Amino acid sequence: MVEPEHPSTDTEHESLHEEAHLPPPTLWPIGFAIGIVVVLVGLVINPELISSIGGAITVVFGFLWARDATAELRGEPIVVEPERRQMREAGHGMTAPPADQQGVALPHVPETGVTRSRFLEGATLGLGGVIGGLITVPVAGFAVLPGFLGQKQHKVDLGPVSKFPLSQWFVTTFIVDPIEGEVSRRTAFIRNNGTVSDPKTKKQVPSFTIISNHCAHLGCPVQANGPTGAILGQPTVIEHTKNGRVKLDPVVPAGYGCPCHGGQYDIEGNRTAGPPVRALDRYAFEIDNGNLILLSTYSVSHVVGTGAQAKIYKYKEAGPGEHLDGPEQWFYPLQPPHH
Amino acid sequence: MATTYRRTPTKAELRRQRMEELVNYPLDWLEERSGLVGGVRYFLFRNVPSDVNWMQTLGSAALTAFLVQAITGVILAMYYTPSASTDPATGKPVAWESIVNITDHVTMGWLVRGMHKWGASVFIILMFLHMGRVFLFGAYKYPRELNWIVGVLILVMGMMEGFTGYLLPWDQTAYWASVVGINLNGTAPFLGPWLAQFLRGGQEIGGETLTRFYSLHMLVIPAAIIGLITLHLYLVIRLGVTSPPWSKEAAGMEPEEEEPVTARPGLTRPVPRTAGGTAMQAEPGGRD
Amino acid sequence: MAAIPKEKPSRIDEARAQFARYKADVKARGKPFYPYAMFHDTIMSLVVVCVIIGLAAMWKWSAWGPGHDPTHKGLLGPEVDPPADPGTTSFVPRPDWYFYFLFYLLRIFKWPESVFLGTIGVPTIALILLIGLPFLDRRRERRLSARPVAMVAAVLTVLSMAVLTWKGATANEALASEVIADVPHWVQVENLPSNALPGAKLFATAGCTACHTYAGAGGSNLGAPDLTDIGTRNLGIDFQIRHLQCPSCVNPGSPMPHFASLGNERLHQLAVFLEASKGAH
Numbered sequence: 027m028v029e030p031e032h033p034s035t036d037t038e039h040e041s042l043h044e045e046a047h048l049p050p051p052t053l054w055p056i057g058f059a060i061g062i063v064v065v066l067v068g069l070v071i072n073p074e075l076i077s078s079i080g081g082a083i084t085v086v087f088g089f090l091w092a093r094d095a096t097a098e099l100r101g102e103p104i105v106v107e108p109e110r111r112q113m114r115e116a117g118h119g120m121t122a123p124p125a126d127q128q129g130v131a132l133p134h135v136p137e138t139g140v141t142r143s144r145f146l147e148g149a150t151l152g153l154g155g156v157i158g159g160l161i162t163v164p165v166a167g168f169a170v171l172p173g174f175l176g177q178k179q180h181k182v183d184l185g186p187v188s189k190f191p192l193s194q195w196f197v198t199t200f201i202v203d204p205i206e207g208e209v210s211r212r213t214a215f216i217r218n219n220g221t222v223s224d225p226k227t228k229k230q231v232p233s234f235t236i237i238s239n240h241c242a243h244l245g246c247p248v249q250a251n252g253p254t255g256a257i258l259g260q261p262t263v264i265e266h267t268k269n270g271r272v273k274l275d276p277v278v279p280a281g282y283g284c285p286c287h288g289g290q291y292d293i294e295g296n297r298t299a300g301p302p303v304r305a306l307d308r309y310a311f312e313i314d315n316g317n318l319i320l321l322s323t324y325s326v327s328h329v330v331g332t333g334a335q336a337k338i339y340k341y342k343e344a345g346p347g348e349h350l351d352g353p354e355q356w357f358y359p360l361q362p363p364h365h
Numbered sequence: 366m367a368t369t370y371r372r373t374p375t376k377a378e379l380r381r382q383r384m385e386e387l388v389n390y391p392l393d394w395l396e397e398r399s400g401l402v403g404g405v406r407y408f409l410f411r412n413v414p415s416d417v418n419w420m421q422t423l424g425s426a427a428l429t430a431f432l433v434q435a436i437t438g439v440i441l442a443m444y445y446t447p448s449a450s451t452d453p454a455t456g457k458p459v460a461w462e463s464i465v466n467i468t469d470h471v472t473m474g475w476l477v478r479g480m481h482k483w484g485a486s487v488f489i490i491l492m493f494l495h496m497g498r499v500f501l502f503g504a505y506k507y508p509r510e511l512n513w514i515v516g517v518l519i520l521v522m523g524m525m526e527g528f529t530g531y532l533l534p535w536d537q538t539a540y541w542a543s544v545v546g547i548n549l550n551g552t553a554p555f556l557g558p559w560l561a562q563f564l565r566g567g568q569e570i571g572g573e574t575l576t577r578f579y580s581l582h583m584l585v586i587p588a589a590i591i592g593l594i595t596l597h598l599y600l601v602i603r604l605g606v607t608s609p610p611w612s613k614e615a616a617g618m619e620p621e622e623e624e625p626v627t628a629r630p631g632l633t634r635p636v637p638r639t640a641g642g643t644a645m646q647a648e649p650g651g652r653d
Numbered sequence: 654m655a656a657i658p659k660e661k662p663s664r665i666d667e668a669r670a671q672f673a674r675y676k677a678d679v680k681a682r683g684k685p686f687y688p689y690a691m692f693h694d695t696i697m698s699l700v701v702v703c704v705i706i707g708l709a710a711m712w713k714w715s716a717w718g719p720g721h722d723p724t725h726k727g728l729l730g731p732e733v734d735p736p737a738d739p740g741t742t743s744f745v746p747r748p749d750w751y752f753y754f755l756f757y758l759l760r761i762f763k764w765p766e767s768v769f770l771g772t773i774g775v776p777t778i779a780l781i782l783l784i785g786l787p788f789l790d791r792r793r794e795r796r797l798s799a800r801p802v803a804m805v806a807a808v809l810t811v812l813s814m815a816v817l818t819w820k821g822a823t824a825n826e827a828l829a830s831e832v833i834a835d836v837p838h839w840v841q842v843e844n845l846p847s848n849a850l851p852g853a854k855l856f857a858t859a860g861c862t863a864c865h866t867y868a869g870a871g872g873s874n875l876g877a878p879d880l881t882d883i884g885t886r887n888l889g890i891d892f893q894i895r896h897l898q899c900p901s902c903v904n905p906g907s908p909m910p911h912f913a914s915l916g917n918e919r920l921h922q923l924a925v926f927l928e929a930s931k932g933a934h
Contacts, residue, residue: 173566173573174559199740207451207572208458211740239742243768244548244759246541247741251860252915257833275742278919280859280912285745285758286545288872290863290910298910299864303765346600347552347768354766355555362562412683413690421690422697429698433705449737461736465723468713468732475732479709485727487705490749500786503795507668508789519783534732541746549755552772570739579731604680606690610795616683617675631714637891 052094095149105348130235131198155363160360174362176201178307180210182320183267187232187313189274190218195293196263196274197250198240200320204270209265213239213248214309214320215279219334232301233334237283237295238323242302246286246344267317282306294329296337303349308338327351377593408600414616420498421606427491430484434526435591437481438583443472447579449535449572453625460535460575485527492520504607512600519593531583534574542580544570584600668793745831753821754814760824823920825872828831832857836868842868842933843881845926852926853917868933878908884934 059136064080077082180202190196195217202210237249254277263274281298282288282291288301295306305328327339327350341350350356374382396402444467448459455462467474496516499505505513532543547570551561566573608615654822662670685692708729737743737877748756755776762771782789789890794800817830826879836853837846845853856862866879888896897920900909912920 048591082552108551170563177568186697197742206571209739211738213740222642240868246545246746247744249742251863253855253858254931255855257858268627278915280915281910283860283863288763292910301763301768304770345558346548348558349774358558362559372771409687410685413686414679415682415684417690419693425694426697426701427824429701433702458736461733464733469721469723475713476709479712480705483707483712485706487701505787506793508672513787514784527751534733535737536734537744538734538735538747540739540743542748549772554768580915605675609798616678617671619787
């Protein structure tokens with residue numbers, strides 16, 4: 027919030043020393059500003075009660091401020107004083123003062139105290155700042171904040187696990203959010219790795235490799251390098267789940283390639299050539315009632331090993347082109363909130 | 366308007382003066398109350414060097430291309446729907462369908478969209494050519510540095526128009542070019558990821574991205590371009606147009622014999638006249 | 654001000670004097686903008702508007718495809734591409750032509766450490782240089798012959814932009830979805846036996862051409878050897894299979910990824926195809 031004036035109570039002493047200064051010190055504008063803030067907060071929380079309190083504060087302090095500011099006017103005869111600052115000399119690249127004023131001697135102005143023109147200047151700038159703030163803060167907040175707050179987490183139902191035979195890769199296309207529709211269509215490369223022993227519970231848990239097809243360079247749609255169903259003579263499976271249509275196209279990938287700038291990846295999504303800065307992102311998953319459910323994506327710097335034995339170097343989801351390790355990671359110290 | 370000549374007016378000038386006397390009452394009315402006519406007259410009848418050449422028409426050509434963009438864009442906005450959601454009847458995105466509708470079904474729609482689409486390329490080309498001309502002529506030198514910077518900003522804004530407008534048809538090229546473009550910004554150190562998320566209006570490109578690109582494309586950036594073009598033109602009029610550097614009679618060429626230039630008073634200030642309205646009135650009489 | 658000696662006027666004073674001279678010259682010897690200069694401007698603007706309308710007409714009427722398919726490609730491209738599909742598995746994205754230079758710049762910086770040079774670094778530096786030009790070149794000189802540095806820089810800039818734009822426009826990817834169409838051509842020029850055909854299809858789809866070139870197809874951007882006549886080296890089926898399974902095992906230091914995931918049967922097909930590739934005729 028832009029404060030119209032210096033709220034310090036030391037102003038009286040400082041004004042003796044400062045060259046430029048603002049109107050006689052008063053606390054009323056602060057109360058006025060607080061009132062406006064209360065009105066705004068009230069609009070969000072409780073328009074009837076808090077906003078009316080804020081309105082009352084604003085009116086009261088506004089009145090007191092106006093009274094205070096015009097005290098000089100009402101109490102003393104109006105003296106119009108000329109601008110106090112010296113004109114700069116011509117020849118410094120400034121426009122010269124009009125000729126008819128050049129010779130006029132500026133009247134003597136006492137060093138202390140505040141002139142009327144000074145006060146009006148300060149008040150105009152201060153109030154202008156208040157207006158600017160009142161418009162800018164909500165508008166900028168509205169423009170910027172919604173993109174960062176309240177990001178929904180989605181669960182994508184890909185249908186029964188039995189549709190994913192062991193060790194078979196599928197180019198899987200699905201809708202993340204049925205309400206958003208086609209805009210949220212995504213593709214992942216999925217392989218069922220069978221089961222693996224959980225190091226904590228020692229139970230056998232299912233293992234899937236689920237790789238996002240968004241290039242780690244600049245987000246282009248990566249393609250599988252290998253014969254797909256049409257060439258293999260294997261049918262494409264279409265399922266209908268809670269998330270709508272899910273398409274499983276069998277593929278035998280030797281790796282993945284990006285059609286934009288030539289990035290290449292191996293089957294675990296590790297970069298093998300070209301500009302990608304890290305491995306392909308992956309989806310977290312869970313098995314719910316025998317169905318494979320995709321959760322959020324996370325980023326991966328690299329993967330050692332393959333399939334169920336793969337050791338994945340996981341990181342918080344980062345945008346394409348952002349390094350996760352090495353010295354370049356310090357370019358991206360803070361990530362926006364992610365679901 | 367009083368027109369004073371320092372020498373006997375020529376026939377053409379006399380004719381013009383007579384025309385001016387016949388000029389309609391409304392113009393005088395307007396002039397008396399606004400001074401606008403004088404401004405326009407100053408713009409039209411200000412002197413330019415006698416050796417300006419065809420390369421110096423590129424700037425106004427770029428302005429024409431921009432006007433084509435502005436006019437066709439306003440009309441396209443009457444038919445276009447910036448929605449990324451799916452039309453349940455056809456299974457196609459609404460924005461994409463409205464583009465197909467404009468191009469194939471609305472009367473003359475193909476022409477207006479075609480002019481907007483190709484006008485964009487022509488605008489960019491003309492800006493580059495105009496910039497090349499200014500570079501070639503050394504016209505960015507004192508006192509026109511500021512105008513060069515304004516020009517570069519117009520070029521940048523023009524390319525941003527290209528980038529934001531490219532998404533609007535919501536087709537494959539549009540979508541993926543925007544993915545790459547936004548992620549490019551995302552790789553900027555420190556603030557990049559935040560900038561990218563702001564441009565997307567969320568974590569993924571979607572309906573929010575389309576509507577905010579639409580707003581940027583047809584309101585924010587054009588307003589900035591119009592402001593910058595106004596400033597650009599003001600500076601062109603104030604500072605004048607340069608002669609081609611190879612011209613034998615270039616305005617402001619070094620005199621044959623050395624002149625003690627700095628000793629002359631009044632030359633240390635770059636522009637003798639003050640800005641604004643008074644300058645507009647200063648030499649209204651065409652050739653003098 | 655007055656302290657500056659007359660013989661050595663400062664640069665800014667010279668510039669101011671020259672500009673005052675320019676103003677005086679224009680006033681004395683110039684011609685009114687209207688109608689002299691404005692006539693030329695009007696002609697040029699007319700040409701511009703005609704070109705725009707001409708392009709629009711050519712675009713529309715050549716793209717007016719069979720059955721009024723809006724995605725039919727005419728002389729100047731389609732009216733509109735297929736609708737955006739964020740889950741596409743076959744689309745090859747390309748920017749508008751005036752971003753081709755930037756697009757190709759991104760392909761040049763093909764090492765992960767240098768990515769941000771292409772995305773942010775070079776464009777930012779270029780923009781700063783462009784904005785700062787009047788302050789980098791502060792001489793008053795405007796004649797072309799007396800500005801060799803500026804002229805060389807201009808020629809280099811135009812050339813590099815032209816080359817980058819051209820390379821960007823012609824850059825193609827060797828993706829499975831595109832290369833598979835080349836297989837009949839390979840059979841013809843390489844005179845491939847029929848048992849090499851499954852291997853050829855695999856070769857086309859398994860991403861080999863992302864790095865290798867073969868009979869004119871494929872990308873050489875990553876610098877892997879041409880395989881058009883790999884069969885003339887008679888390396889043998891067994892070697893080819895072992896090499897495909899683990900390139901760096903038989904050829905230490907090879908950056909080629911492993912292809913073991915294709916399975917032995919398919920590796921055999923690939924090996925047969927490679928051994929049958931005796932060069933294009």
